[in-house]
Amino acid sequence: MHDYISVSWQYARMSQLPDPLRRLRADTAERERRGLRRTPRVRTPDGAGVLDLASNDYLGLARDPRVVEAAAAAARCWGAGSTGSRLVTGSTELHARLESRLAEAMYGGRALVFSSGYLANLAAITALAPAGTLIVSDQANHASLIDACRLARGRTLVTPHLDTGAVEAALAARTEPAALVVTEGVFSVSGRQAPLAELHRIARRHGALLVVDEAHALGVVGPQGRGAAVAAGIAGPGAPAPDLVRTATLSKSLGAQGGAVVAAPEVVETLVDTGRGFIFDTALAPAAAGAALAALGVVLAEPGLPLRARAHARKVAEIAAGLDLRAGAPDAAVVSVVLGSPHTATAAARLCLDRDVHVGCFRPPSVPDGGSCLRLTARADLSAADLDRVAHALSAVAGAVRAAGASPGTAR
Ligand code: PMP
16 A cells, blocks of 8 residues: 555656645645544454454344354355345345334334445435425434435534434424434434434424434344334334334344334335435345344344343443543443543553453544544443453553543543
């Protein structure tokens, strides 16, 4: 890579041509200076003894033999790839079964499966918010929701995080005939639940659709892990909510890959006919559909799994708080420890890794300036010994923060 860059630069110098990569190099150097460079960490199959608190495999199902075998069986039966888009050759019986199981599990009208949660969000919001729609989007929403709002033809208004008053004011003042309120059910970095019951009441009062991204809630919150909307009582067995649209990913608690939209039949029909991320994308691979289907069965059959994930998150937050680190009370399986500057967060993640604990490290633009943090996922399958290792790693972080004289949460 470096060789390629330096060769292209030398070529540009020699030939007196403008160097088209100069701006990229300058931007990269600036990110380096601000502590914002990123590198994928390549893992080994056995994890090399490193405790994983960075993945989104909340229930430990990615390696569950029932899920892995379902993926293998699906590939043997249907092939390695889905062979085409959903409307051509990509829809198998597995996709159909997965959709009906997801709709049942989340008490929705119908479900539609996509090849990723990212695409599910893009497709849902662009299809539901044509010109003449106001989209009210929480400031802390995930990049896929932000990108979806950017792509949609409607007008987007970003409201302060969890501020239901601002949502109501935006809807009341709108000039557009239609509106969409967009939020995560459980916010991906902070692990906090959105006030869904209140948002639903507000959306209803103003004739708006409520779009809830259940990526970090499905499998973790609500009875049997049925998600944040069910936990909030706005979806349930006898409570069809025609104005509620849920998106989900199959890649977190379900340990597979892919995404879904769960909504009223009218919404799903709209997505089938007009959702570009549905129509123009190769369908989810059969192995992923088979794995997700098996994982969903496990989640529904073992209600102890989400309970354990949430209990472990509370324990990890307690450990952090006991060390004077700034960790909120978690609503799901995510614990975030706010450290402030990207440099502090990167150094803290490195300290954890030195102790064989891999944690997530979130820096701008994933979080606001000054909000860099460690993100720890408290999997259901953590043991007491694992939790001791977490305490050991976090006490090193707390020690470093104290030694640097920075109070946790202050940007340096
Ligand atoms: N929504 C949220 C809140 C997420 O955190 C993510 C993944 N990080 C996605 C959507 C995208 O899902 P996928 O990874 O399946 O594309």
